[in-house]
Amino acid sequence: MLPPARRLALGLHLPLSLALAPRLRVSSIRRVSALLAVIVALGVFWAAPRHARATGLNVERLRLNPDDDGLHGGLSLGVDFQAGNVNLFDLNTSASVAWRRDAHLLFLIGNSKFATRTKAIDGGTLDGLFEDQARYINRANLHLRYNYDFLDWLTAEAFSQVERDEFLLVASRVLTGAGPRFVPLRRDNLSLAVGTAWMLEYEALDPQRVVSPLPAQTLVHRWSSYLTLMVVHDERVSFRSTTYVQPRFDRLADLRLMSEGELSVELFDPVSIQILAKLRWDTQPSTYCSGDVALDGCASADRVQLRELDVTIENNISVRF
Template sequence: MWSELQPTDHQLSISPYWMGRTEELILGFFFFASLAIAPQSLNAQVNIEVLRTDSLSMGRSGSVGGDMTFQTGNVDFIAVNFRGRVYNVTPTQTRLIVGNGGLGFLSRSRFASNGLLHYRRSYTDVSFYFDPEWFGQINYDRSQQLTFRAVGGAGARTAFAQGGWGQFGAGSSAIVEYERLMLPDSAIHPNRTLKVRWSSFLTLRVVPSDNLVITSTTYLQPALNDFDDYRAVENLRLSTSITETLALTISFDLRYDSGPPDGLSALDTRLRTGVTYTY
């Protein structure tokens, strides 16, 4: 259902063979890069909605890109990020693989890195009103003092309204989250946590013109056994097309953690500018 709501764009035609090889290269690069650049740590769950609202066609498609990040909060630094994603769309299912990696410097001397690998499968023929799905993710982010994070969950998403102007949708899922942190022995926050969270989101996509897309996504993720323990994430992205396959993007991210580890700020913000190539 969700994939049927996507606007149709003309895309570059590439044979299934080269689609498969590209998918393998993207997965291999980001998997080994995440191992190589990490003295380890990690961040919040990847914002899938800003990816899923991109136009989809049957078969394999995807994108590769990069951006510059300007971040304040726990760490003030400038970073270079690389990302890739691969879709495999059939009449009944949508598979999505996302890989991210980043390098940056803190205060011109200290080094930070992050990496992420995410897999998601949605079932688009179960109901006209919603799409059930399940997903898994591993990632790290040194700026958050996290050496390893694993997330798995299942839920559903739907679209309340859609048309030539864009889309308005929401979703909800239950997730199991394991985190391992790099904290001193004197820290109050535990070094390892295992929690079940309820993750919900609202997303709005507005298309003012053929070459401009504005997307806003808001996540709220409370722990099921303690609603005072929650995370909130807001992402605002502007994407403008240069060609049918190349786009410039500007993104603003805000992340709030009600119970951050010792020495970390509850609020992080990021401003990113980048380029994305879609095939």
């Protein structure tokens, strides 16, 4: 949840980046300009350079659920730059906007990460930062979701998402789906939410590098379910965990799982730290060709399978004032 109006959240993503995430509760005159700023930010991160298995976006962690009617949103931008023996450029962008009226809630969220690196010991230069071989992260997500609250504990959801990840060979992944969301437990210090949905998924892998699966474009039906747990120990310590499971209806062994856990601890007002752990598991990762593909296909020695499991741990320091 974004910070209250007239409060500014300043996140320090180590080693160096600044993120601004003000909550937008604006007058009708400023509302249009605020919305345009969010849309421009979304367009910037999606237009980042691209050449492009499941990249994954944890909507629950980014979910906007304002209590008040009207327009709400936030922007975030992080830039790391280093020059010398190691040249580095790292760009993180994210934006979110939500509109609520009574039981209706519509929100759009997105984020991207683009990073390049060159080393003097390998002959790399500062000018070479934006050459293809220097790039090692290039991914983006954009998610649109509509909620209708039937009851305090029952919500209908419809969603659509587009994403890409060059280094998971995902040139484009588009999905749409709908289903119910249940909140069986909601207390001051503990909440539990469960969602389940039918999901139609179109995935286009990089045809110049993918060896399997073939064809590189697929259209499948998946069963997407998630569970979110939020525990607030006190005003200083909180924990959130979300797990997604997405098997194919016609091939249950083709399973994708994504789990995130975030621990937030306030050291002293207004400084807090966050520790975020992510796990992504794909039971049927793609196989690609590390060398040039000849007319008769990819040589056996050049065939490399992506790893089934990815694990990420992030540390952040936040200052609010």
